[in-house]
Amino acid sequence: MNLLLQAVVVQELPADGHENRTRLGMLAGWASTVMSALMAAAKFFLGAASGSVSMIADATNNLTDMGSSLVIALGFQWSRKPRDEDHPFGHGRIEAVATLVLAIALILVGTEVARSGIMRLVRPQPIEAPVWLLVAVGVTVAVKAWMAVFARQLARLSKSQVLEADAWNHTFDIVSTFMVVVALVCSKFGWGAVDGWMAIGVAGFILYTGVAYAREAIDILLGQKPDPDEVRQIFKTVLAVEGVMSVHEIMVHHYGDVKMVSFHIEVDANMSLVDAHLVSERAEDEVEKHFNWRALAHLDPVDRSHPLFEELNDALHWFIRNDPCLVDVHDLRAEGEAPPYRISFDLVTDMETRRSDYDAIYQKCLSTMERVFGERINHVEIGIEAAVESAPMARRKYDLPQV
Structure with missing residues (x-):
């Protein structure tokens, strides 16, 4: 034999x-x-x-x-x-x-x-x-x-x-x-x-x-959902790349024994476009080297130095912990040099949540943002998507009245 x-x-x-x-x-x-x-x-x-x-x-x-x-x-x-x-x-x-x-x-x-x-x-x-x-x-x-x-x-x-x-x-x-x-x-x-x-x-x-x-x-x-162990290994591999602040939306596509993986990485918004591109290429190279798959990275610039960022991050993670439909949040952004600021973020629901349930999530989230930040914000943009969903992200924008 x-x-x-x-x-x-x-x-x-x-x-x-x-x-x-x-x-x-x-x-x-x-x-x-x-x-x-x-x-x-x-x-x-x-x-x-x-x-x-x-x-x-x-x-x-x-x-x-x-x-x-x-x-x-x-x-x-x-x-x-x-x-x-x-x-x-x-x-x-x-x-x-x-x-x-x-x-x-x-x-x-x-x-x-x-x-x-x-x-x-x-x-x-x-x-x-x-x-x-x-x-x-x-x-x-x-x-x-x-x-x-x-x-x-x-x-x-x-x-x-x-x-x-x-x-x-x-x-x-x-x-x-x-x-x-x-x-x-x-x-x-x-x-x-x-x-x-x-x-x-x-x-x-x-x-x-x-x-x-x-x-x-x-x-x-x-089309099968990716192996959780593979997703964890991809997450660790990409997060270890210098310049990568966070990783989300990891998707693995199977074509027989050929696999392709795509993922979003958060990088410092103050980084130059060239440097950010180099970070994404390094992330792709690491995945391809470790897994022998074709990799594609999408860049999400995030400014964690913004004075409102940490408070926004804490408020949103509190919100998803208290809503059983939500599993994650990413792409947090706070814009503006002085109040009132503009904020935006993307919420991720579980697979069981229907798009018809999004209205209630929008209203609950908007009310939470208004209660926490009050007049310090004048615009909120909320994206909602289901985990591992192929449909386009649902997104709404709200201009808040200022007293």
Whole structure:
């Protein structure tokens, strides 16, 4: 096994890098395709020889394994295509599309296998289970165990969720084949109905795998929230850059195994435009160096030296602590050399808060600002957005009357 991996992996590159990840995925896919095809053929023969519907169901399960492995191999191969004008972010998501097609096929096959099992319960038939048949099935279990170990090793090296799922699929196959063995042994004692029940059990494994694959593929295609650990690491990496005062609105975009990250950084408003740009470039470089992702930073100038800033910061953080809908505040600005000042800021709500609830938040926040600052402010600009929202930020401006 190690010699095979050494022949495939480019030693000078990281094992979970794009090139080696693709090579490992294709190796796992094609190896599993060939082995599953041989296993399916053998089990169809054994099922026909014994008359066991659960054995034929297990052969059908291996046939779907061959299809899933073929999808994995082709998915990795297609995702290897370089980006082009029509697909500037590459072809990484084709793996998810292929997985969804496979999932639908698995669900259809599982339904048909369950129907066959039910029919066997309705019309039981005798099963031949000689010793040589049990030995042959035992050999297929050993082969499947090797395939599960091999797939899990490749998944660990490549850090591929698809290969990890494939390894679990092989593990489930061992359980389903064991169920066939139980049916064959029971048939020797005249318990033929067990064959139908075992076929239904195998169908359950197929259906479970199909639904799991479908959910995973749909999540990828719809867009998943970023891993909290990844967000924390990005936050720490960017905040450590000299000149960065704060970080917010971290977004991670997935395109197969290609990721892009965007984030907002707060910098000193008194910094020159050139210096601020250099800070943003350093932040992008640090993220790209640590994560090997494309990074894009947005600059938010903040003047923390303004005489009203600290009081505004304290008032707003008190406000969000006392409003269960709010989770954060950023882009605080106080403008003007003398009272009355102009203030602006952006509030972040939780995902459950609806935009129709924003009116109440605006009024509560405006009342709080008027109560705290009184005549020291004459203009308030409030932005509201939901956490990780793609819709434009809602924003309102208020001119306050001066006595």
